[in-house]
Amino acid sequence: MAEKPFKVKIVSPERLFFQGDAEKVEFNTTEGEIGIYARHIPMTVLIAPGLLTLYTEEGEKKAALHSGFAEILPSTVTVLAEVVEWADEIDADRAQAAVERARERIRKAAEETDLDRAEIALHRALARLKTIKK
Amino acid sequence: MASMRDIKRRRQSIQSTQQIAKAMKLVATVKLQRARQRVERSQLYFQSLHATITSIFEKMEDIEHKYMSPREDGKKAVIVISSNRGLAGGYNSNVVRLITRGVMKKDSLDIYAVGKKGRDALKNLYNLKQDYSGCIEDPTYADAMCISKDVLDAYRDGEVSEIHIAYTAFINTIVHEPMTVKLLPFDSEEHRERMELSKRRRKEADTKEEVIPEEFDCPSMNFEPEAQQALDILIPNYITCLIYSGMLEAVASENGARMTAMDSAANNAEDMIEDLSLLYNRARQASITQELTEIIGGANAIS
Numbered sequence: 436m437a438e439k440p441f442k443v444k445i446v447s448p449e450r451l452f453f454q455g456d457a458e459k460v461e462f463n464t465t466e467g468e469i470g471i472y473a474r475h476i477p478m479t480v481l482i483a484p485g486l487l488t489l490y491t492e493e494g495e496k497k498a499a500l501h502s503g504f505a506e507i508l509p510s511t512v513t514v515l516a517e518v519v520e521w522a523d524e525i526d527a528d529r530a531q532a533a534v535e536r537a538r539e540r541i542r543k544a545a546e547e548t549d550l551d552r553a554e555i556a557l558h559r560a561l562a563r564l565k566t567i568k569k
Numbered sequence: 570m571a572s573m574r575d576i577k578r579r580r581q582s583i584q585s586t587q588q589i590a591k592a593m594k595l596v597a598t599v600k601l602q603r604a605r606q607r608v609e610r611s612q613l614y615f616q617s618l619h620a621t622i623t624s625i626f627e628k629m630e631d632i633e634h635k636y637m638s639p640r641e642d643g644k645k646a647v648i649v650i651s652s653n654r655g656l657a658g659g660y661n662s663n664v665v666r667l668i669t670r671g672v673m674k675k676d677s678l679d680i681y682a683v684g685k686k687g688r689d690a691l692k693n694l695y696n697l698k699q700d701y702s703g704c705i706e707d708p709t710y711a712d713a714m715c716i717s718k719d720v721l722d723a724y725r726d727g728e729v730s731e732i733h734i735a736y737t738a739f740i741n742t743i744v745h746e747p748m749t750v751k752l753l754p755f756d757s758e759e760h761r762e763r764m765e766l767s768k769r770r771r772k773e774a775d776t777k778e779e780v781i782p783e784e785f786d787c788p789s790m791n792f793e794p795e796a797q798q799a800l801d802i803l804i805p806n807y808i809t810c811l812i813y814s815g816m817l818e819a820v821a822s823e824n825g826a827r828m829t830a831m832d833s834a835a836n837n838a839e840d841m842i843e844d845l846s847l848l849y850n851r852a853r854q855a856s857i858t859q860e861l862t863e864i865i866g867g868a869n870a871i872s
Contacts, residue, residue: 446614448710448813449607478791479621481802504803506621515617517710517806 441473443489445498445514452498452519459490460512462500463562471512478507482516484558486565497522499566501559518559525563533560573852580845587838593656594831597824601742604821608739611814618810622803625792634797635725636804637755643730646679646698646720647749648812650736650819651687653705657823658830660737661686663747667735669694671749679729681720683816698723708820713813721805724753732808736815737822743829745822750815752808 440456461470463485487500501518537557541550649668651661664687668678679698682688684705688697699719704712723729732753738746792799 446617448611448614448713448810450610451613476791479625479799481799503806504621504799506617513617515614515621517714517809 439473440492441509442511443514444511445487445516445519447503447516447519452516453489453496455491457489457491460488461490462487462505462514464505471507474509475507475512477509480505480507482514484555484562486562487514487519497566499525499559499563501562520563520566522566525567527564527567530560530563530567534564573849573856576845576849576852580842580849583838583841583845587835587842590831590834590838594828594835597828597831601821601824601828604817604824605739608814608817608821611810611817615810615814618803618807622807625799625803634755634800634804636753636800639754640727640730644677644679644728645731645733646681646723646729648681648683648716648720648732648734648736648752648815649687649691650705650734650815651682651684651690652819652823653685653702655686656830657827660745660823660826660830661690664735664737665690667747667749679723681716683716684819705816705820708813708816710809710813713809713816717805717809717812720752721808734812734815736819737826739818739821739825742825745825750811752811755804755807 438458440458442455443457443460444454445452459470459472461468463469463483464480465483466480468485469480481504482500482502484499484501487498489496489498498519498521500514500516503514503516503519505512505514533556537553537560540553541557647668649664651664655661661684668680668691678695680688680691680695681699681701682691682697683701685702688700688702691697699716701712701716704715720729720732724732731751733749733751735747735749738748740746
């Protein structure tokens with residue numbers, strides 16, 4: 436059964452990333468992965484690095500979403516993304532290199548290494564890879 | 570009276586300066602348009618973010634947060650946004666003057682400079698902490714994140730007790746206003762007032778229709794995680810956004826200021842060329858008359 440579409444707007448500081456209708460949106464939040472259909476209860480969530488999937492009439496659209504937050508209302512979802520990119524904008528080699536670099540940093544963690552930062556970098560790179568894989 | 574050749578040379582040199590001024594004006598115009606578009610594109614994000622933060626504050630009754638409680642006497646961090654290049658009229662000196670004429674004490678300021686001109690003017694007077702001059706040419710959000718991380722680290726470590734940003738607000742092509750904004754400790758009332766003020770001012774100055782954010786107010790908004798935790802992330806996010814939009818507006822103002830400055834430079838050159846042309850022609854006629862008189866005088870002497 437086709438779900439009722441609702442309005443989705445994804446805004447980043449540098450551009451209006453996406454605006455249109457979708458039947459379902461999935462992304463990662465600090466509390467875990469969520470999927471949103473129309474008539475969701477109003478909620479504000481914080482975004483964790485991960486894959487964003489839009490289910491629209493034209494099919495699935497994938498993007499890597501790194502940080503920001505989302506405002507969910509029954510008829511609209513607004514994602515305020517600090518960093519967001521479409522699958523075809525991602526450089527696979529660079530993302531792969533970033534994963535290895537971050538892993539290396541975490542493994543060899545010295546006293547002065549900023550572990551949090553390395554971990555965030557790893558998550559970002561993994562999110563990018565995940566976005567282009569499928 | 571200056572000789573004909575001197576006048577001619579002078580006029581030619583002014584002419585080439587005028588050409589440079591005209592070219593710079595054209596370049597500034599194009600850059601201004603691009604910068605304006607970027608400002609407009611960032612507005613939507615900025616306004617939505619502002620609306621969210623405001624709605625959180627409305628929901629929470631008494632808020633106590635590490636970014637909001639004022640701290641007594643400590644150093645202040647000021648992010649000073651100027652440009653890397655000169656020839657923009659009073660653009661850079663106006664921003665610098667905000668700091669030097671300000672009430673803040675000399676030894677209690679840490680300068681985070683964005684833009685070489687501001688950095689060079691302030692580095693001998695104040696403590697220059699960081700320099701991000703490279704990124705003002707083409708500010709990206711990642712640059713703003715980098716700056717906000719540095720200042721927030723300094724704030725959390727107790728190095729500074731307040732964070733300000735000094736930049737030139739872009740109101741329209743001709744009107745730019747240098748101003749300082751307090752970023753931390755966060756004061757929601759102050760920010761709301763400023764937001765409304767800037768909106769109103771822009772409306773007055775610009776007849777163009779502006780982007781009106783959709784209504785976000787919803788009585789039963791839930792927060793996941795709790796609002797308190799959300800603020801931990803939202804406030805730095807908001808500050809990054811303020812820095813980013815400050816940089817974008819500063820770039821737009823810089824090019825606007827350069828455009829006006831170069832326009833009046835080209836006009837002044839035009840005036841000078843006119844005056845010199847008059848002088849030149851006068852000198853030319855004088856020399857012709859003189860030659861004629863000499864020839865006639867010589868002919869008379871012979872006969």
